[in-house]
Amino acid sequence: MTANTQGPVVIAAGGTGGHLFPGQALAQELTRRGRDIVLMTDERVKRFDSLFPGADIYAVPSATPSGKGIAGLVKAAPVLFSGVAKSFGILGRVKPSVVIGFGGYPTLPPLAAALLRRIPACVHEQNAVLGRVNRLVGPYVHAIASTFPGPRYLREADKGKLVLTGNPVRDAVMQQADVPYDALGAETRIRLLVFGGSQGARVMADIVPGALASLPEGIRARLDVVQQCRPEDQARVEGAYRGAGITAELQTFFDDMPARIAAAHLVIGRSGASTVAELGIIGRPSILVPLPHSLDNDQKANAEVLAGDGAAWMIEQRDFTETALAEKLVELLSHPETLNGAAIAAKATGQPQAVTKLADLVEELGRGEFRRALSHEKAGG
Incomplete structure (x- = not known):
């Protein structure tokens, strides 16, 4: 034939x-x-x-x-x-x-x-x-x-x-490609997006809420968190944010993820190929935690490319602790110009x-x- x-x-x-x-x-x-x-x-x-x-x-x-x-x-x-x-x-x-x-x-x-x-x-x-x-x-x-x-x-x-x-990225992602990065000001709300792939990731539920709760009050009070959780994790994550006085929207799945990425000042997530591509098209800075057991460490290789371009910061899962994440967030959120530069660098990687x-x-x-x-x-x- x-x-x-x-x-x-x-x-x-x-x-x-x-x-x-x-x-x-x-x-x-x-x-x-x-x-x-x-x-x-x-x-x-x-x-x-x-x-x-x-x-x-x-x-x-x-x-x-x-x-x-x-x-x-x-x-x-x-x-x-x-x-x-x-x-x-x-x-x-x-x-x-x-x-x-x-x-x-x-x-x-x-x-x-x-x-x-x-x-x-x-x-x-x-x-x-x-x-x-x-x-x-x-x-x-x-x-x-x-x-x-x-x-x-x-x-x-x-x-x-x-x-x-x-x-290639979906039409829904391309529709967000021209949304400009909303530079973080000294008093503006800080929009964080947290997800770990299409079904969420337990490590994000285990680490991120505690790290955010330990941030200085001046940062913590300005946080608006959007986080994708596994169903079995949602209640405890909600409780952690409520106890820390952090405004958070939690869902098991977001069908408008490209728009959520575009609205974020900073993304915390895995480094699968689609995530990396979408961050580049939309142009958003990120903290990437590669899936440690992915075949051939492909997620780590993806994260290294973005980090090498100045578009992201990679934290391997063995080093992804509440303390380490909190320290990185204080560093980045206290210097908005660093985030702005990473957003520009991320956009430059887009295809x-x-x-x-x-x-x-x-x-x-x-x-x-x-x-x-x-x-x-x-x-x-």
């Missing part, structure tokens, strides 16, 4: 927001261009189907190998093979022009099926570290789109396939053209243009 140049674009993504959000951004852009979209992911898609209105959505069997050894891969293999077989049949029916994977093991079966059917395929890497599935299929796909110019673990032989696109560049790449692949250009370069022409 060869590609149908007028066929739909298949987006394959893992079931987390970090993988689905850039896929959603690409779907929005391609839909504006008149392209049909097919989404392939695992059973978690039922929680996110509203992100892809009008798309045909297929759940495909998938499994993540447990651990790094052969035993984990062998255990997952039957489910992955089942996913490849189902994906092979789906692709035969929908006849796509191109398949793009956004990482996570649910993308492996659709990408493998695309390669078997000789359909143009590419991957997108959101992080500063090439993910395991993208690393696995990198030698076989036609292009590797990347947020960063030199993702860790990219093979020397695959560097010619790398296309620097940036990490507002990412979705356009990625959509262009996908359409070029579907027409065979990117592959011809790549072959021409390899031939030395």
